[in-house]
Amino acid sequence: MDAHELGYFTEATSAEVVAGRNKNAESDRLREVMEVITRKLHEAIKEIEPTQEEWFEAIMFLTRTGHMCDDWRQEFILLSDVLGVSMLVDAVNSRRPTGASENTVLGPFHVGDAPEYQMGHNICLDQKGDDMVVRGTVRDVDGNPLEGVKIDVWQANDEGFYDVQQKGIQPDFNLRGVFRTGADGTYWFRAVRPKHYSIPADGPVGDLLRRLGRHPFRPAHLHYIVSKDGYDELTTHIFDPDDEYLHSDAVFGVKQSLIAEFVRVEEPERAKAVGFDGPYWDVEFDFVLAPKAAKAA
């Protein structure tokens, strides 16, 4: 049916009438996307039946969210994060064969030019926090160790801030580094145990969380991008199982398979062997990369 046959807008035909106007869209994809957006938006309105005042409140919320965005703050991404949209978009783009490591959100704090270090290097440049060793093996889905895998890691410090959030307070590139697996597929580096932190809560998204009775915290985690030619790039976190916010991550990034173990090592010999003077946390976490072509449909 064309727009004319459908007739004028009515409550019953609203979404079809609106989407029917897009016949001459610049691409099929744009027309399809707008058809779904229009249909779901109209379904939501019909189910919610907002008053004019509620509709206007939504308009003003979106307006405040837009006004909060600048070169340093992206409040719409934050909104996407706290509504689980960012994680869902990640999920639909990261379906992998069983056994392969799972993705989670990239987050806003990755930098592209972190220094590459020799295995074992301590990426904590200011000696603040509890010493930690992170180590593991990267394998393919058949269990073969993978050599030369690029491991790009970054994390918040002992107070819950990334270096880029504390320019001049933390050293540049604090708690970031790139490592490569050896012939046996293993990697290891030294850092400090990360802490949970709050997403920016001083804008409209923070206001929404408060009105919903939700907190703004992310449980402690380390970020990884694990990559090798011919394999599906893995963007993920590993999480601290003891964090009080593990079950209520403000951005829904936690997956069961990404929860690590943090084991306290007290033995002086073991500490000495990894270059620490006292007790430290030992975290062992392995990754499995899916071949590039093997993405599930």
Next chain:
Amino acid sequence: MDAHELGYFTEATSAEVVAGRNKNAESDRLREVMEVITRKLHEAIKEIEPTQEEWFEAIMFLTRTGHMCDDWRQEFILLSDVLGVSMLVDAVNSRRPTGASENTVLGPFHVGDAPEYQMGHNICLDQKGDDMVVRGTVRDVDGNPLEGVKIDVWQANDEGFYDVQQKGIQPDFNLRGVFRTGADGTYWFRAVRPKHYSIPADGPVGDLLRRLGRHPFRPAHLHYIVSKDGYDELTTHIFDPDDEYLHSDAVFGVKQSLIAEFVRVEEPERAKAVGFDGPYWDVEFDFVLAPKAAKAA
């Protein structure tokens, strides 16, 4: 199930996990609204399966839309208008018994303090355009004429602009006025035949319309708010049936029942009787007000 029982976020449980966090929302209504918004948003993502690049394009579109908003421009309302959301919100809030006049969108150009005139007054203060008489009767749903009904009318001029869009060019309160029906329920006033016009198309919403192959025009119309104590306030338009955009109003405001007739009157005696020197357009349009309590569920 509480958030813990549902477990961590997965593609399958995404909307339930997110909405499950809102147990302590400040009101039941906010929790219900957010549940629907979250569910429909996640349904849309699952159906669209946006790439990361498409998701980011949507984020940037919303950001540009927010940045376009200021004290004089409300780009999110414009977005709501062109997606049929404003009309749908109007529809769910304006269900009336059969026979009562239908609502349509208020639009952004109403002013609250237009002057009240005697019947027959010409609201066109600058004599530009084709003379027009508008007249009719206001009745209740049983057909009884209603006395003392307030008729608040406003319209664009012969070039498609409202007075508030052309301060200093049009006289203040040009093409606006308030009238009251007499004992027989009738009203009449003089004005000029309105023209179609473009909604603001120099922002992200205009860009979207172009990408969708849609034009930004609204067909020629007159605005009314018709009100009397004890009756459901009627906010509506009447439309010019000959307008080329009648079937493709950019904001979906047209309803079949709101299309008027514009009859050319050539007889000098009739023109003289209404105070015009030459031919004019005669528009007769009646309204039926629903009693306040009679809104359909």
